[in-house]
Structures are given as C-alpha cells and as structure tokens.
Amino acid sequence: MKRQICNLLRIKDTAGVHPPQHKLTAGTVIESAPLPDRVTLLMKQHSGAPAKLLVKQGDIVQTGQLIAEATTFISAPVHATLSGEVKQISSVVHPLTGELTTAVTIVSDGADNWVETVVVDPNGLSREEIIARVQRAGVVGLGGGGFPTHVKLQPPADKPIHTVIANGAECEPYITADTRLMIEDPERVVSGLQIVMRVLKAKEAYIAIEENKPEAIARLRTYLTQLDLPHVHIFILKACYPMGEAAVLIREVLGIEVPAGKRSRDVGVLVQNVGTLAAIYDSVACGKPLVEQVMTITGMVTNPKNLRVRFGTAASHLITLCGGVKPGGDKLLFGGPMLGIAQLSYDSPVVKAVNCILVTQSIKREERNCVRCARCIEVCPMELMPLMYYNYVRNKSYDRLAEYWIETCMECGACAYACPANIPLVSYIHIGKDELEKQKSDD
Numbered sequence: 001m002k003r004q005i006c007n008l009l010r011i012k013d014t015a016g017v018h019p020p021q022h023k024l025t026a027g028t029v030i031e032s033a034p035l036p037d038r039v040t041l042l043m044k045q046h047s048g049a050p051a052k053l054l055v056k057q058g059d060i061v062q063t064g065q066l067i068a069e070a071t072t073f074i075s076a077p078v079h080a081t082l083s084g085e086v087k088q089i090s091s092v093v094h095p096l097t098g099e100l101t102t103a104v105t106i107v108s109d110g111a112d113n114w115v116e117t118v119v120v121d122p123n124g125l126s127r128e129e130i131i132a133r134v135q136r137a138g139v140v141g142l143g144g145g146g147f148p149t150h151v152k153l154q155p156p157a158d159k160p161i162h163t164v165i166a167n168g169a170e171c172e173p174y175i176t177a178d179t180r181l182m183i184e185d186p187e188r189v190v191s192g193l194q195i196v197m198r199v200l201k202a203k204e205a206y207i208a209i210e211e212n213k214p215e216a217i218a219r220l221r222t223y224l225t226q227l228d229l230p231h232v233h234i235f236i237l238k239a240c241y242p243m244g245e246a247a248v249l250i251r252e253v254l255g256i257e258v259p260a261g262k263r264s265r266d267v268g269v270l271v272q273n274v275g276t277l278a279a280i281y282d283s284v285a286c287g288k289p290l291v292e293q294v295m296t297i298t299g300m301v302t303n304p305k306n307l308r309v310r311f312g313t314a315a316s317h318l319i320t321l322c323g324g325v326k327p328g329g330d331k332l333l334f335g336g337p338m339l340g341i342a343q344l345s346y347d348s349p350v351v352k353a354v355n356c357i358l359v360t361q362s363i364k365r366e367e368r369n370c371v372r373c374a375r376c377i378e379v380c381p382m383e384l385m386p387l388m389y390y391n392y393v394r395n396k397s398y399d400r401l402a403e404y405w406i407e408t409c410m411e412c413g414a415c416a417y418a419c420p421a422n423i424p425l426v427s428y429i430h431i432g433k434d435e436l437e438k439q440k441s442d443d
C-alpha cells in the first residue's frame with residue numbers, strides 16, 4: 001500500500017549516491033600474501049547453520065583438508081587454509097556479527113602441503129556432479145553476502161532461472177579486488193559464468209560493470225570476442241552507489257523490478273559476484289576448496305594492495321604487509337566505508353565474506369534534528385521513505401514500520417550518507433527491524 005506512496009515520490013534519476021571513490025589500488029596488480037604463521041578459522045563463515053568441527057587439538061592437517069562439515073542444506077564446510085597443527089579450539093568474536101563463534105587455530109608447518117585435488121573438464125560433468133563439487137569446496141558468495149552457492153544453484157522447480165548477472169559493479173569506495181580480478185583473470189570469471197549458466201539452463205548472461213572501470217570492460221570485451229558466446233553480454237552500468245545490490249542491478253540491467261519481499265530468483269534471475277564465479281570455476285574444474293580470496297587492503301596504510309589472502313589470517317598480518325598504519329588511522333573496518341563492519345581488534349581474522357580491509361580515521365558527526373528535506377527519499381534505490389523509519393522508531397510506533405516496507409530496506413546506507421542532519425538512519429532501521437521481529441515472535 002505504502003509502496004505506492006513511495007512510487008509517487010520516486011525520483012529515479014537521482015537514486016543512489018556518489019561518494020568519493022578513493023580507488024587507491026585500481027592499478028595495483030594482485031599479489032599472493034606471504035602466508036601467516038597461524039590462521040584462526042571460524043566455523044561460521046557463511047549464511048545459515050555453522051559447520052560441525054571434525055578435528056581436535058593436536059591433529060595435523062594439510063591445506064585444503066576438510067576440518068568442519070556442513071550440517072544442513074543452508075550451510076557450508078570449512079577447510080584448513082594452511083598445513084600444520086591444530087593448536088587450539090576456542091570461542092572468538094565473529095568479525096562480522098559480533099557473536100561468539102567456535103574457531104580452530106592452525107599453526108603453520110611452513111610447507112603449505114595441499115591435499116590432493118582432481119582436475120576435470122567441467123563439460124564432462126553432470127549438473128549434479130557440478131553442484132556437489134561446489135558444495136564440497138565450501139563456495140559461498142564472496143561479494144559480502146556469504147550465502148552458500150550450491151543453494152543458489154538449486155532453485156525450486158517452479159522458479160527457473162532465465163538470466164545470470166555476473167556482478168562486477170564494485171560500487172563501494174576503496175574496493176578494487178573484483179576489478180583487478182576481471183582485468184587479470186577474465187578466463188576464470190567467464191568459465192565460472194558458463195558453468196553456472198549450464199547448471200541453471202539459463203538462456204542469457206550479463207557481466208555488469210560500472211562505467212568507471214574502463215580497463216576491466218575492455219579486458220572482458222577482448223576476451224569475450226575470442227570466444228563464441230552469443231548469449232554472454234557486457235552491460236555497462238552508470239557509476240553510483242549501491243549499484244551492486246541485487247535488486248538495483250536487476251532493474252538496471254533487465255528493467256525488471258523485484259517485488260517487495262521477493263528475491264532475485266522469484267523473477268528468474270541469479271546474481272553472482274565475479275569473485276564467486278572464479279571460485280566456482282576453481283572448485284569444479286580444479287577440485288580446489290575455497291581457502292582464499294582477493295582482498296583490498298587500503299585506506300590509511302602505507303602501501304595499499306590487492307592481496308590474495310588465506311581465510312583466517314589476522315588483519316594485523318595484512319596491514320604489516322602493506323607497510324603499517326599511517327598516522328591518524330585509528331579505525332579498522334572489514335568491508336568498505338558504506339557497509340564495512342568496525343573491528344574491536346587488529347587481530348580479527350578474515351572470513352570468507354570479507355573483500356576489503358580498510359583503515360580509516362574516526363570522525364564524530366553530531367546528529368541533528370530532521371529538517372524534512374527528503375534527500376533520504378530521493379537517494380533510496382528501493383524507493384523507501386527512511387525519514388518515516390526515523391520518526392516511528394523515535395516515537396516507538398514500531399507497528400507502523402511494516403506499512404512503509406521496512407523489510408525491503410537492504411541497509412545500503414545511501415540515505416544516511418545523504419542526510420544533511422547526520423542522522424544515522426541505518427541504526428534506526430536496525431532498531432525498527434529488531435522491534436518488528438520481537439513483535440512477530442510475541443504474537
């Protein structure tokens with residue numbers, strides 16, 4: 001009902017925001033980070049149920065060895081990311097959720113001995129075999145979501161996928177990991193995309209890249225012209241935050257609106273981050289478990305870099321590899337400035353969904369009263385009315401929030417960024433969503 005109100009207020013051309021890009025590492029070639037002397041691997045590095053531990057203190061493990069198995073369909077296994085000895089099993093604070101989570105510490109033997117992996121031609125595998133290889137490898141969404149990929153490859157029979165969108169938008173400031181991957185390794189991205197299209201029997205695919213990444217666009221164009229893939233297209237997006245959010249991407253690329261409360265698959269589309277596509281290729285063609293990903297280490301560090309990082313590595317190790325923190329840097333985020341999660345410690349271990357480590361400076365902004373300028377409404381890509389969430393949460397009128405489609409909010413932070421009164425709108429939205437959940441569980 002209120003969505004119609006929102007539609008009346010829709011100013012589509014101004015939706016989204018344009019924060020300074022600060023892509024310090026756009027021209028920085030990906031390097032493999034020297035291995036740390038230990039890793040701390042969390043049993044929950046994905047959406048869904050935690051993995052179940054299979055090792056104990058004192059066990060000797062190889063890189064890529066299964067150390068925790070998935071317990072339910074929506075879960076993912078965890079593999080050792082170093083060879084060495086299981087030194088400790090403990091509870092640590094999850095760097096993204098703040099929850100206490102079981103973790104395994106492996107001390108390296110310095111050898112990086114891998115388990116045996118089996119290389120195959122993906123074209124010789126059945127759909128079921130491909131999905132099983134993706135599932136066994138523990139592949140999850142690497143763009144920040146962490147959703148198990150094998151689940152996305154098995155949509156319900158009544159929701160067939162007609163189009164796959166490879167998400168190369170990378171719209172958040174500072175982060176360049178996906179851009180460098182597309183420039184340096186288009187083969188793995190496109191091969192992963194072809195595997196996904198085959199599994200889903202999708203008819204078309206788009207690799208969606210923002211216009212401000214001309215080198216990645218040119219590299220993929222050149223690569224695609226060498227192949228005969230008439231159903232794979234490049235789609236150039238306007239540069240704007242949050243262009244990489246699935247619903248926004250689907251609207252921009254296909255002109256399809258994802259209805260409130262629905263998901264991409266409900267409109268026959270699968271959106272997959274380009275880093276995840278490369279990991280799908282590695283798992284299917286090379287039998288390689290997911291033990292690492294490219295991360296941008298940036299902000300107030302001496303030499304910002306794009307590094308291929310083993311999961312479980314402490315942020316402090318990576319920051320040291322980048323020359324240390326510059327004077328004034330006092331805040332550590334996992335993720336970019338818009339969606340990043342502040343860390344309590346520089347020793348926080350990276351997990352599968354982390355694609356950026358950002359050192360920045362804390363800035364205290366004084367929250368003022370709403371001036372009813374409607375800027376937050378103008379920029380909201382979901383055509384929502386964030387100022388109403390602010391009003392209703394302040395007045396504790398939580399039951400009104402659902403009328404304004406608060407559950408549709410993807411917490412991108414564009415509204416808070418645009419607010420001239422420095423109102424932390426996403427914090428109010430969090431409170432509102434939590435209160436609504438409580439009301440539902442009380443009913």
Ligand code: SF4
Nearest residue numbers: 370371373374376419
């Ligand atoms: S942008 Fe901020 S000040 Fe303007 S209407 Fe929205 S909440 Fe109020």
Ligand code: SF4
Nearest residue numbers: 380409411412413415
């Ligand atoms: S955080 Fe939610 S309300 Fe704010 S701009 Fe993003 S989608 Fe809209």
